[in-house]
Amino acid sequence: MECTLVKKLISKTLKIIKVRDELKTSIKISNSHICNRLHKCFCKIFENREVTTKILLDIESILDYVEDEINIGHWSKVPLDLRRTYTIASFIKMVLCLKFHKNNIDINKLREILRCIDKGLLLGAPLKNNPELLTKAATILSKSIHEHFPEHSLIIESESGGDLKSDEVCNQPQFMFSNIDALEIDFITLPSLEHFSVYFRNQHPLKLQGCIDHWPARTKWKNIEYLIEMAGDRTVPVEIGTQYVDENWSQKLMTLKEFIEKYYIKKEDCIGYLAQHNLFDQIPELKKDIGIPEYCTLCEDYDNFCDPEINCWFGPGGTVSSLHYDPKHNLLAQIYGTKQVLLFAPSDTQFLYPYEETLLRNTSQVDPMMPNLELYPNFKKAKMYKCLLNEGEVLYIPKKWWHHVIALDRSFSVSFWWQ
Ligand SMILES: O=C(O)CCC(=O)C(=O)O
Incomplete structure (x- = not known):
């Protein structure tokens, strides 16, 4: 059976290349140092001979080399061709x-191969002539893992027994919230586009209710087994540590299932947060469970309008996103769980003490829940707004508005950034 599975997988994945020449062209335009070595590995895909360990080591060392090159300097400066080379090499690997494991493939080997493809999706870049190469490859692999090894996929290992019910950071979030000395932002149920545009034009935050009730995600994603079935074996970047400004904060790659077991169900000593990750380009099947709110079509410059950037924010209670602003408009949709959001207008930036380092200029040094007024005396001049974002509600955060977000219990949010 394994052998047939591998044959099917190989033939399915090779169909993605559509025309062999497409990939050949991409290899030619990629980094010239490794172009020849990569091309040799590529040709092995189509040969009828056995794949040797040497070839596997070759492709592995190409991937290591390209990864090291990618990790030099700031992410935004990494040449796209280098990242495309990583995409191609991941696919070839x-x-x-x-082919190498065709006679004795098992679930662990398939998972390892899927991890390599996900790493390709995270570090690589879409090919010009075949942008969905790795996305499709990952879907094929992930589906066959579930079809052929269903019994392995859904078991959640949690030493604590994995109580999914008790995760409230605060038993009475409503009460705590009402103690915060801030103005509560407006809320409207299903505003018309015209009504919403008043807030958009005035650049004022608004809580919208009743807009995402029809999303399948509202029911499906509460079922952790569904998420594991759709994405459990997929590798995602997880933020470890309470806040990204903390010294001991880091990011780790792990499978979604590992994340759920370690940080979502069982409580590790530190917080893990699957934050600001474009899960939906990585796993398009999950995108079918949500929609793009029509409010995102409002914009200031229709000539430069593009689709919103969609990110997921999935984690246990207690995650904190430090006070910061983003350069785009945002609709933060709460699939489930409750978040407390504190907001400040851009005109109050002078009272919020942003960090001076370039990379943190959009982040405030002040913790608005416990401001150190000796260090930051002008903070008291800032006008604070507050919002309790409950399950099924959507918060409009105008661009450059400062926001500080705490998850009061297990939570899944999706943000739509647009300009
Ligand atoms: O939900 C969070 O933790 C933060 C969300 C956020 O900062 C954003 O959507 O821009």
């Missing part, structure tokens, strides 16, 4: 590994 997948097919070579499948």
Whole structure:
């Protein structure tokens, strides 16, 4: 059976290349140092001969080399061609590994291959002539893992027994919230586009109710087994530590299932947060469970309008996103759980003490829940707004508005950034 599975996988994945020449062209335009070595590995995909360990080591060392190059300097400065090379090499490694293990493939090997493809999706860049190469490859692999090894996929290992019910950071969030000395922002149930545009034009935050009730995600994603079935084996970046400004904060790659077991169900000593990750480009099947709110079509410059950037924010109670602003408009949709959001207008920036380092200029040094007024005396001049974002509600955060977000219990939010 394994052998047939591998044959099917190879033939399915090779169909994604559509025309062999497409990938060949991409290899030619990629980094010239490794172009020849990569091309040799590529040709092995189509040969009828056995894949040797040497070829596997070759493709592995190409990936290591490109990864090191990618990790030099700031992410925004990494040449796209270098990232495309990583995409191609990841794909080639997948097919070579499948061929190499064709007689004794098991779930662990398939998972390892899927991890390699996900790493390709995270570090690589879409190919010009085949932008969905790795996305489709990952879908094929992930589906066959579930079809062929269903019994392995859904078991959640949680030493604590995995109580999914008790995760409230605060038993009475409503009460705590009402103690915060801030203005509560307006809320409207299902505002018309015209009504919403008043807030958009005035750049004022608004809580919208009743807009995402029809999303399948509202019911489906509460079922953790559904998420594991759709994405449990997929590798995602997890933020470890309470806040990204803390010294001991870091980011780790792990599978969604590992994240759920370690940080979502069982409580590790530190917080893990699957934050600001474009899960929906990585796993398009999940995108079918949500929609793009029509409010995102309002914009200031229709010539430069593009689709919103969609990110997921999935984690246990207690995650904190430090006070910061983003350069785009935002609709933060609460699929489930409750978040407390504190907001400040851009005109109050002078009272919020942003960090001076370039990378943190959009982040305030003040913790608005416990401001140190000796260090930051002008903070008291800032006008604070507050919002309790409950399940099914959507918060409009105008661009450059400062926001501080705490999850009061297990929570899944989706943000739509647009300009
Ligand atoms: O939900 C969070 O933790 C933060 C959300 C956020 O900062 C954003 O959507 O821009």
